[in-house]
Amino acid sequence: MSNSAVNTKIDITVITVCFNSSKTIGRTLQSVFDSAVNFEGCVELVIVDGKSSDNTIEIVNSFIWKTPDNLIVKLISEPDKGIYDAMNKGILLSSGNIVGFLNSDDMFLCSTIKTIVETFDKFDSVSAIHADVLWEYVLDDSTILLRRDGSPNLTTITTGMTINHPTLYCRRSLYASLGLFDDNLRYVAxxxxxxxxxxxxxxxxxxxxxxxxxxxxxxxNQLIARRIWEIFGVYYYLFNVGSISFIRFFILCLNTSFRTLFSAIYLNFLPVSIRKRVTRFRKLKHSVDLNDFRGTF
Structure with a gap:
């Protein structure tokens, strides 16, 4: 399904995977629209719905009629095997030279699309980019935004997901050479x-x-055991190919288990008052105001 039959070069494809996302999908789509308006080229938005049982599709359809002229929307709604299966469907449906993802409860900044495309245009040799994110914590009636930096040194990827995946945009050729996501994994593909x-x-x-x-x-906080098991599996792969030593493998497994359990407890069980204190002391760059960033790049 597409909002228009535009026969033109598509500069970038944004893939949004959703399932029963009626509470958040509206703001996500609006952020894509706002970012597309600030870009002169053609944008493709591929929405892959897992056959939602709420009114997610109705909300999506209500947005399609007001799509900016330079934005093409494709929508499919069918059961899938999980988020990575849905993401793979989005890649196969995409047409843009640049491809990336936006979660159904996340938001672009107004300048995001323009920044991504202009970076690829400026650096011909670059095949992928990644950047920082603003972590959004909703505590009671207040929202706290904290900046989480990505790692400029890719060698750190062997210790964990140091790339902010929502900011990872790649040329299509990378998915042809590296393949799609491993949809046998539910959390770490x-x-x-x-x-x-x-x-x-x-x-x-x-x-x-x-x-x-x-x-x-x-x-x-669901299926923490499976999440840890999958992380161990990736570390085991790194150990087998000689990227890490056995001691490093053991230390990483323990460290990841602790961090995963802490995150689950922190996000789901700690009282709001304690979470506010912990959030302030997280080792992040600084607290920010969203208005400081929208449209400023």
């Missing part, structure tokens, strides 16, 4: 794919600025 990216001699550029507001409220 993006990290596994990023490790494959690191193991190539691909030119990846880090942008020292935020591109996405990443909603932290929706992080689930």
């Amino acid at each position: 993006d990290w596994k794919w990023a490790i494959g990216l690191f193991k190539t001699d691909t030119d990846v550029k880090y942008l020292n600025l935020p591109l996405v507001v990443f909603n932290m409220t929706g992080v689930s």
Whole structure:
């Protein structure tokens, strides 16, 4: 499904995967529209819905009629095997030379699309870019935004997902050479794919600025054991190919287990008052105001 039959070069494809996202999909789509308006080229938005049972599709359809002239929308709604299966469907449906993802509860800044495309245009040798995100914590009736930097040194990817995946945009050729996401994994397929990216001699550029507001409220405490098991599996792969030693493997497994459990407890069980205190002391760059960033790059 598309809002228009535009026969033109598509500069960038944004893929949004959703399932029962009626509470947040509206603001996500609006942020894409606002960012597309500030870009002169053609943008493609591919929405992959997992056959939602709420009114997600009705909300999406209500937005399509007011789509900017330079934005093409494709929508499919069908059952899938999980988020990475849905993301793979989005890649296969995409037409843009540049491809990336925006979660159904996250937001672009007004300048995000323009910044991404202009970076690729400026650096012909670059095959992928990544940047910072603004972590969004909703505590009671207040929202706290904290800037989370990405790592400019890709070698750190062997210790965890140090790339902010919502800011990772790649040329289509990378998915042809590296393949799609491993949809047998439910939580860490993006990290596994990023490790494959690191193991190539691909030119990846880090942008020292935020591109996405990443909603932290929706992080689930479900299936923590499986999440840890999958992370261990990636570390085991790195150990087998000689990227880490056995001691490093053991230390990383313990460290990841602790961080995963802490995040689940922190986001789901601690009282709001304690979470506010913890948030203030997280080792992040600084607290920010969203208005400081929208449209300023």
